[in-house]
Amino acid sequence: MNIELIVIVGLCLVLGLVLAGYDRVLRELNRLKKGREEINAEAREKAVRILESAREKAVEIVSEAKIGTLRESEDINRRLGEVSEQKLVEYKQMLQNISKSVENTAVRELSEYKKSLEMETSLGQKAVGERVVQELAEYKAAKVAQIDAQIAAAVKKITLEVLGRSINSEDQNKIIISALEKAKNEGLFD
């Protein structure tokens, strides 16, 4: 009986110790959870601050860049204007020089060509004249021969047709039989 009571008391003590330990662990867990939430909140706040700062910096950089670009553009335009005017003057001068040079060359070459042409014309005129006369004579002879041949062919055709019509049936029959005899002797029907 005493032993049982001692065992029960012992078990109660062990249970009390376990419960105390559990309570301590639970409190520690709550403390850590709370700490983590605080850290997260602090991190979010820091991130927001960093983003805000970065945006402001970016706006500032863009503004400075715009101002710089505007100034450089104005500068470039001004310089281009200066260079263009200078080059335009030089270009006009160069064109005038070229024009004058070309004019001089053209006048000189034209004069030389005219002289050369006059010489060739006077030398070749006689030869060309002779050649043209010869070609004309040949052309005339060829044409006359062609016309003669055409007339002869036409006369022949008409003569043959008239000859063919002039023959009567009796004579034609005799000519055919006579020709048949000749053809037989010459082996047409062999």
Add this chain to the structure above:
Amino acid sequence: MKDYLTEILARVRTVEERVEFLAQLEEARSGNFLVGTRATDHRKKLEPWISKLPLKEVLSEMAEIGKWPVLRIFVPTSVDGQGIEMVSLWLRKNVDPKALVEIRIDKTNGMGPVFDYRGRIKDYSVKNRLDKYGI
């Protein structure tokens, strides 16, 4: 020679006559397989001398008749019936008893015929003689 062939040769002397004769034979053949009134109608369309022929035998020789030799003659003017008769008689006596004549008009030859027999040519025209002499 069979009697009906002699009869045909006496009637058919030119290529044109052969064409007409063969056309009549075709008519006879189409009617030959018919009986009654329609067969009689076909027979009425034939020339009397053809309708008297032994059509069954003649029809069996249609292809042979189509092969009879032809002498083609080119002349400046047409040849009359007497001329055809003369040429046909001469041809069948001297060359082939079944030969036919075909007359073709060629006004450019002048006088004198040109013969074409089985693809062989003999030219007795005035034009040919002038050409030979270069006239």
